[in-house]
Amino acid sequence: MISLLSAAAASAASPPAYLQFLPLVAMAVIFYFLILRPQMKRQKEHQQRLSGLQKGDQVVTAGGIVAKIVRLDDHYVDLELAPGVRVKAVRSTLGDVVPQGSAAAND
Known part of the structure; x- marks a missing residue:
């Protein structure tokens, strides 16, 4: 019985390594579009206003x-x-x- 369980566990394939990093990449993309990109846009507009004084x-x-x-x-x-x-x-x-x-x- 134990040998049967260990054989079943050995036959189960582990997921590819890139799937483990997929949530981190998704969080980085969300962080960029929700926080960094709008902040850079506001900073650029502020610099344009200051240069046009x-x-x-x-x-x-x-x-x-x-x-x-x-x-x-x-x-x-x-x-x-x-x-x-x-x-x-x-x-x-x-x-x-x-x-x-x-x-x-x-x-």
């Missing part, structure tokens, strides 16, 4: 401050928060450009 644009900083660009540099921007109130900010911390017709731009 001009003097006079209304921007929102990462801290939520709405200001007008007074001067641009490769790494820094001078922002005017109110008439006569200027601050210097790192260009990469600018979050978004405020459309000219919005309520925040009119304040």
Whole structure:
């Protein structure tokens, strides 16, 4: 009886080795399409917005401050928060450009 069970176990073929890695590959593909690809797309759009900045644009900083660009540099921007109130900010911390017709731009 034991020899019969061991013969049956020996005759059962083990699955190919690539089937063991198939779940890992599937998880990597899902991770890429659900997380990495959208993040890279957002980062590319942000870089395009930063490269298209001009003097006079209304921007929102990462801290939520709405200001007008007074001067641009490769790494820094001078922002005017109110008439006569200027601050210097790192260009990469600018979050978004405020459309000219919005309520925040009119304040």
